[in-house]
Amino acid sequence: MDSGREKEYTSEDYQIGLICALESEMAAVIAMLDEEHEMLDSQDRNDNNSYAFGRIHKHNVVIACLPAGIYGTTSAAIVAKDMLRTFNSLKFGLMVGIGGGIPGKIDIRLGDVVVSNPTNTSGGVIQHDGGKLKDGEEDIELKGSLNTPPTVLLSALTQLKAQRIRKPSLVPMYLKDMIKNNPMMEENGYSFPGIEHDQLFHSKYSHKTDKDDCGQCDKTQVLTRQPRKSVEPRIHYGIIASGNQVIKDAKRRDKLASKLGALCVEMEAAGLMNNFPCIVIRGICDYADSHKNNEWQPYAASTAAAFAKELLSFVSPGMVRNEGAFRGTVEELKKIESEQLDEQKQHFRQQKLQYDSEKHRKCHIALKPTSSYESQKNINPLKSPGTCQWAFEHPKFKQWDHNKKNDLLWISADPGCGKSVLSRSFVDKQLETNDTICYFFFKDNDDQDRLSIGLCAILHQIFSRQRQLIQYAMGTWENHEKTIQQETAELWRILLSASTHSDSNIICVFDALDECRIDDQKLFISYLSAFYKMSCSTASKGQHLKILVTSRPYADIELGFKDIPPTLPAIRLSGEKENDAIRQEISLVLLERIQKLGQDYNLASNTINKLQAKVLAMEHRTYLWLHLALEGINQIYKHSLQPDKDSEALELLPSNVEDAYEKILQRVQTQDHEKVRLIFQIIVGSKRPMTVTELALAFTIATQPNINQCKDLKIDENRFEKIIPQLCGLFVFINHSTVHLIHQTAKEFLQKPNRVAIDKSNSWIGHENFKVCDTLLASICTRYLLFDDLVSTIMPKKRKRDGTANTKTSHELLGYTAAHWPEHFRESNSNDKLVRDASLLYKTNQNYFHLWFDIFWDVNMRGLSPQRRWDVDPPQIARISVAAYNGHTAILRSLNNKEILGPTCTAPD
Ligand SMILES: [Zn+2]
Incomplete structure (x- = not known):
């Protein structure tokens, strides 16, 4: 190799580009130079590549390498694009480096060289990508064949093949010279590793250990191959499969062989072929299976570089000059690059979406209470026609219902007046509207007496209806994950912030606040007071959050709401003050039920009238009492031979609920x-x-x-299950x-x-x-x-x-x-x-x-x-x-x- 030439080169002097993926490949290519050139003084400011320059035979060549650690078709395309910015006269390129061999019909050995060669159906390089088959097995997805190498290279290839029929290859000599001129390369593994290190294992036999070498692998699984007369590398011409994934799986490799007829796999060529006329030269360093290791890489890179040198000897400088420089290629490459980047961004976005939706799903599940809030609602009876009007027709209720702002309503009523029936019927009615209705029924058991669980149920329902709002819960979920159901304050905050971004009104019903555990009850009332004060002082924009709470008229609950100044509109609908209205509704239901009971037992109208009169005269009238009293009468008539004459039913009518309970239990046998x-x-x-x-x-x-x-x-x-109701009567x-x-x-x-x-x-x-x-x-x-x-x-x-x-x-x-x-x-x-x-x-x-x-x-x-x-x-x-x-x-x-x-x-x- 001469050095120190006087001549100064410019970027115009380089018409052939050699592209490598690894620096070990670049070293081998540089070692093949007949003359090394100085670095250029300048390169395009948008060109980020680093180069080596020199001469092979009569050609000045520029050598570029992919940035360290980055492989794949996209980065190869970017390197080529940058190269074209500086080297306007570039005519074509050679991709020189290593690849995985696909043994099969052709006897490929480590150190052999595979050169991309067009067939009738493809340009020599076929792009593939991973895909999944329905049965979970991986499949090969073809992305199409890429452009044919430039004519000048193809004709050089033809001449080379023709000469090889007559004369031996110069590759072995180039390899020897390389070591001779660069003795350090031998120490660095660039010499022939020895055939004993070339082991092709059976396709079905996988590598055994974490270690790189096959010392632990079963040697009886090594395929026996016909020994070659010489260890000199052979050159094969055929299809190269190029994709973004490392292939280290014999099954997948064999699929590439059967599907594409490929001889070699690699990861860069597909990024170049359509935009940068080139030929691909790959030294075989492994068999693309689980046993693959790096041992043969330097030598394989050398055989590829040596072949590139040999090929260039068949390219005449005149033909290169005559080859048209590819116009507009920079623009084309830019376009391709941005398309590829878009594709990558799209891919990334999709992955993120998938990842997000998976996280969202997990968060949504984490919010779901153990026991079903739906069955806790549905355990309450349906309302009888004509009832609950005392509440639904009440001006306070109507105002709350129609208000175009955030609002709170507390309905209190005595036990047994049908509050939960009211709540259920309101929820059921709202479920048919466009509003987002959600609810929780408190009860004094461990599943239903905590505010945090109630809020989880509410949020779970909101997010089921409006999935996009779950983003307001993600931060809390990421911090707490499985314990999110205990974060009362956070859950309340999520409800408030989600409701301000809702695309419909959100209506929350909390039934039986008095059955919520005491400390949570106090906390909740303080939240509600603050919420109400806030909603009165600020105009809410867009959609509204309406909260309905029911409870017994307990003094401590009333006391809790004392923070709400009396100047604000009252939030309370006192059912206990509506007792007349409630009594009237109950009377209607009562008369109707007794009428039906009379029909069921064929009672005389006289008896029915007497029963109705007696019942209407009762003081303590609640739905619960009505239910118990009628069930009691029902029990008596069921076993009565002469229902009309049986006056026991009238005498046994309980005067209040406690009395009714006592009467039920009196029937328990001693x-x-x-x-x-x-x-x-x-x-x-x-x-x-x-x-x-x-x-x-x-x-x-x-x-x-x-x-x-x-x-x-x-x-x-x-x-x-049968005996419990028998023993305990209506109690359970x-x-x-x-x-x-x-x-x-x-x-x-x-x-x-x-x-x-x-x-x-x-x-x-x-x-x-x-x-x-x-x-x-x-x-x-x-x-x-x-x-x-x-x-x-x-x-x-x-x-x-x-x-x-x-x-x-x-x-x-x-x-x-x-x-x-x-x-x-x-x-x-x-x-x-x-x-x-x-x-x-x-x-x-x-x-x-x-x-x-x-x-x-x-x-x-x-x-x-x-x-x-x-x-x-x-x-x-x-x-x-x-x-x-x-x-x-x-x-x-x-x-x-x-x-x-x-x-x-x-x-x-
Ligand atoms: Zn192995």
Whole structure:
């Protein structure tokens, strides 16, 4: 190689460009130069490439390399475009570098060279892309064949092939010279690695280790190939497959072979071929399978460079001069580049959209409360025709309804006046309009008494209707994810900000605020007051947020709203002041129902009239009373042989709801009293409505003190489901296999402080006080959690996290007991036996502890539903902290100092 030539070159002097993807390829090309040139003094200011310059045979060539670490068809196109900015005289190019060989019909070995060669159907390079087949297997998607190399190169190729028939290739000599002139290249792996390092494994045999080399791979899986007479590289002409993905999978490689007939895979050519006339020369460095490694890359780059040099010897400078410079190519390339960038941006945008919508979906799911807000609404009866008008026709209601601004209305009314029926009927009516209606029915059980859950239900409904608003929840969701259901203040804030961007009015109905837990109730009223004051002081633009709250007329709720200045329009519709209107509506319903009852039992019109008169004379009239009274009469007539003469019905009419409850319970047979009491205690004491199965299991445990194994818990749920209403009369009802007391007042009746019971020993009122219920449930829960076979049958499956662990009926009490026993125990009259059992549950070296604590943690700490409880591990936590958290002072007293100072517990594996 000569150097230090006097002549100064300009960009006009270079008509052939060599493009490499890797610097190791560039090094090999530079090593093939017959003469190296100085760098040019300047290049186009928009050209970001770095170049090497020199001469091969009679041609001045410029060598460009892709920026380090960036491969793929798009970057190749950008390099070519930049190159054309500086080198206006460029006529064509050669892509020189390495590629993956596709063995098959043609015996390709490592170090061989594949040259893109047009066929009848393609220009020599075919662009492909990954795609998925329906069965999940990857498929090859063809993006079409690219332009044929320039004629000057094709004719050089023809001459070269012709000469090879007569004379040997100069490639081996060029390789030798390269090492001779650049001895360091041998150390850097540019010499022939040796045929023993050329192993082609069976297509179905995958690489075994994380290591690059195949030392651990089974040598019997290496295909036996006919030894070649010489190790000199062979040149193959054919199809090169070009795509943006690295192919390192024999199956995919073979698909490319069968589909395209390709001999080689690489990643850059497709970016060039249509815009920059060139030929692609690839030295084979691997077999594009899982065994692929870098060992052969330098040598393969050299064989490709050597072939490029040989090819250029068949290109005459005259032909190059005559080849027209490609006009407008810079513009074309710019266009292509911007199209490709657009495509990439589009792709990116789509990915982001997909990613966002996946995140949105997860957030939406995270907001959904465990129990269905819809069935909590639908458990309330439908309204009778002509009723609820006292509210819907009230001027305050109408004003709230028609107001064109954010607004709040609080409807208070006495128990049993049909508030929840009112709420349900309003919601059902609104569901048919264009407004976004959402609702939550509070109830004093663990599923329904928290504001945060109510707000989650509301937001879940809003986002179901207006998906775009979920963006206002994303920040909070990203911060809290699974615990989002506990972030009351955040949820309220989301509701306010989402409502200001809503595309329709949002109407929120919160039923029975008095059944919301006290601290949440106070908080909610303060939110509502602030919301109302704000809505009065600012004109709302666009859509409105309307909130409707119903409750009993309790003084503390009224007190809560005292912050609202009396100068503002009243927010309260006092149903208790509308009692006359309500009574009239009830009278109408009453007359109608008695008429129907008369028809059902064929009563004489005289009897019907008497009944109606008697009923209308009653003072305490509510829907609940009406329902109970009529059901009572119904029961009597059902068993009466002479309904017309039966005056019992009239005498038995209860004068008020409590009286009605007493009358219902009077029908409980004396021998059943004990059973019914237990059932009431379980229902009244439970922290959430139990399923029939849970109730049956709890009842069985309570009545059979000797049971201590799950396998002995034999229950017949169907029978139990039939017997409960029989035993408890109208007091309970079963809805979707869940047991409910007929009304909130029934619970209050059973738990009313014991004053009346002293007078009337026969009375059921105040029968079930809180302590008694909690003590019973604490004992049921602790006994159940200590069943030996519960631990042994559940624990191993728990580890699987498959969520299908407890399918046995006898396991169905686990979720409830684990989540709620600490609360029952805390509120109980703890006796020695209870404390002993509870201490056992705290023994962290036994499985009992983990059985309940994992569930307890998830339900109470993370707001997760029991079904999802295996998703996350509870923390390692000292039992002393758990006992303290639970307020279990009796347990704390029983723990010794060692425990207090000791390490945290670990899983008993
Ligand atoms: Zn291997």
